[in-house]
Amino acid sequence: MSRHQISVSIDRLRGKRADAGPTRRMPGDDRSCPKCESHFRADEMERNCYVCAVCGYHFPMTARQRLDHLSGGAGWEEIGGELRAADPLRFIDLQPYTERVQAAEAKGATEAIIAASLEIEGRPCVVAAMDFAFLGGSMGSVVGERFARAAEVAVAQNVPLISITSSGGARMQEGVLALMQMAKSIVALDELAQAGLPFLMVLAHPTTGGVWASFASLGDVTYAEPGALIAFSGPRVIEQTTREKLPADFGLAERQYDHGHVDAVVDRRDLPRRLAHLMMILEQPPRDEAQSLASQLAQNGTERAARMAQALPSLTRRFRGQSESSSAGEVSGS
Template sequence: MSKRPITVSVDRLLRKRDTPAPRKLPADERSCPKCQTHWTSDEMRRNMRVCAACGHHFPAGARERLDQLSGGAPWVELWPELRASDPLQFVDLEPYPDRVEKAEAAGSNEALVVAEIPIGGHDCVAAIMDFSFLGGSMGSVVGEKLARACDRCVERNLPLVVITASGGARMQEGVIALMQMAKTVVAFDLMHDAELPVIVVLVHPTTGGVWASFASLGDVTYAEPGALIAFSGPRVIEQTTREKLPPEFGRAETQLSNGQVDDVVDRRELPARIGKVLGILERPSGMAPAPAVTMARAGAERAANAARTLPDLSRRVVSKVLRSDDKGGR
């Protein structure tokens, strides 16, 4: 340690103040938090919002990601008209409808955008989460859109590509948001029964109810470098356990070494990688649905018929139970 005394010269400080400090570029969403390099909007767009100097991945909107994946080919958005209602009339610092209105004014219509899109020349349905819309939280609209996306895949014999970015379930919708965990898992089950591939890409951050439901159920699971993938974020765990977590906790690279993801892929390589996997897994056009699909549909029909006869059935069961009780009593 240096033993030099610290001297403060007021004159020197005043002189320093006279000379203007070198102009710093404003720290905005285009300044890299890792290496401080500043990029123009155009440079950021061309490099898919990845820092060309250090490889840091900036957040990207759902529609921009669709453009990146399709390589500029046209895509068609599905069900953009779906909007959440406010059945709980939830108010925290402000009413839920006001929050939704503000998020919509910023440019997105929900935290999930679904589209039919070609990736690497292969048609698929893509469901892309948008963290800028209420933290990518999963509410009734996210669940409904994802379920419809799976239905569309089964109808059209298409694979599903999902990009997740979410803080978890949307607290303003309470238990209705939590129900979307089960709904999306059942929808993914339909894809599984139909033998159609699901590719999931986990981007920063994928946490809470989204990671605990459909995000962890892909047939092929990729993650972007440095993405936080965890049920609870490190800050919450540290506050609860009062223990310091290592900086690599929950990061994509750690999840890769733990076997939770298949690979960590740079965003600039994602379209080519997904296209390649779709090419390997897609079913040739004109091929009949797999026997499992026919069985699943027949099973659903039987279940519906059973549900229709349920009141009658329950009456019969109740009367039978009562009769056997009578016999037992004798």
């Protein structure tokens, strides 16, 4: 075969590459916007909650950054932070599972979820935030356990539970133990529901697989970040399986909103205010008030029963007979 010169750029052929406009995104550069190619300094990124100030593109955020953002820098108390992944299957793919976990831990996170109690604009709550940077935000036994403990703490403290998801699904290295976390997280939410406490969901990019198929789709109110992919399978997998072209906006937050799967698409910079407002709307009356209301109702019920008994002579006779026998100190053995 003859050798052809391969020209990759018309600009380069025309000698225009040097003045090609805005700074190009470099591979691995996490401060250049992949949508509009604007570049930001680290402090600008942090101040703007990792959202592109030009086009509104939402960059990934770690779980710690999310908790700092929601708490307004006032701090948070971690739940289940001591839990670490075990390797019961001794799983090895291209690399042993334990080595993958160690490499992920070296980047700063201890697992793909961090749960903490904190206050959002003065409203106490428990937040479980996921971290895609830790093994693709995959749900293993530690993620399930930390989520369940977060729900338990929310019930104990009588506060709402909020979760921010960013996950590729169940962690394959933990096999069926990872899949069991789907059921576990749902049971934890059932206990929260029985306590009459709200579960608020924020779907960040991407929320897929076992996480979307379990607790992430069970929010009493569900918000999504702009441009987030929310689907059981990603478009690439579906296209490869069905050999059909999917629409460009398949599974995106805006499309999910159009189809009623999410309640609102919320800019990350507005999340603390929106969540605090939601908690204010859903807030229960204090427990003392609820108990006094219950005792009032019980009292009314007794009075009504007494009135009914007086209105019905036959019942009254039986009622009198019972009350006289009990006042005479005769206690039946049954």
